[in-house]
Amino acid sequence: MKKMTRIAASAVSALAAMTTFCMQVFAEGEAAAGTADNAAAAPGAGGLLASFLPLVLALVLMWLFLFRPQQKREKEAQKMRDNVRVGDEVCTAGGLVGIVIRITEDTIVIETGGERSKIRVKKWAIHENITQIEEAQAAEKARKAARKTGLAAAGVNTDEKPKKKKSED
Numbered sequence: 001m002k003k004m005t006r007i008a009a010s011a012v013s014a015l016a017a018m019t020t021f022c023m024q025v026f027a028e029g030e031a032a033a034g035t036a037d038n039a040a041a042a043p044g045a046g047g048l049l050a051s052f053l054p055l056v057l058a059l060v061l062m063w064l065f066l067f068r069p070q071q072k073r074e075k076e077a078q079k080m081r082d083n084v085r086v087g088d089e090v091c092t093a094g095g096l097v098g099i100v101i102r103i104t105e106d107t108i109v110i111e112t113g114g115e116r117s118k119i120r121v122k123k124w125a126i127h128e129n130i131t132q133i134e135e136a137q138a139a140e141k142a143r144k145a146a147r148k149t150g151l152a153a154a155g156v157n158t159d160e161k162p163k164k165k166k167s168e169d
Contacts, residue, residue, distance in 0.1 A: 010065075025050050080126075080128070080129055080132065081123050081124070081126050083129070083132065084100055084103065084108065084123075084126060084129055085100065085103075086100050086101060086102065086103060087099065087100060087131075088100045088129050088130075088131040088132065089129075089130040089131050090108070090110060090126050090127075090128065090129050090130060090131075091126075091127050091128045091130060092110075092121050092125045092126060092127055093125045093126075093127045094125065096110070096112055096119065096121070097112060097130070098110030098111050098112030098113075098119065099111050099112075101118065106122060106123055107120050107121065107122055107123065108120070108121055108122075108123055108126065109121075
């Protein structure tokens with residue numbers, strides 16, 4: 001949340017700077033047109049472009065900083081929901097934790113509690129797949145261990161920190 005606030009604040013400040021710049025350019029163009037012999041002529045396409053440029057830039061920034069990351073998160077969440085398997089431990093958006101025992105097209109039946117209560121929830125309500133998270137963490141540990149043993153086999157010592165050299169005065 002803090003990251004989104006920081007991004008939105010930087011987008012707003014960038015938009016304000018661009019708007020100020022465009023207003024200065026527009027004012028300079030109007031001043032130049034007023035001093036010319038044809039002061040009664042209509043403003044050119046440059047004035048029209050300068051007035052819509054801040055709006056276009058604001059829309060581009062909003063898409064880059066707000067909508068695009070949100071779409072990426074939604075795609076990842078949908079992919080996680082599509083990869084839920086029977087036997088996975090999942091957590092719903094409401095905080096219920098259970099083991100998946102049946103999957104249908106748009107619902108999932110989870111078994112939870114000491115009495116083995118069965119609850120049917122919609123797929124969109126699955127907040128996280130705990131089994132997938134644990135598998136990803138185990139795979140990361142295995143990669144680190146394999147890298148460490150590979151470096152040890154190559155004669156590189158990964159346990160010791162490099163010693164700082166003392167400078168001689």
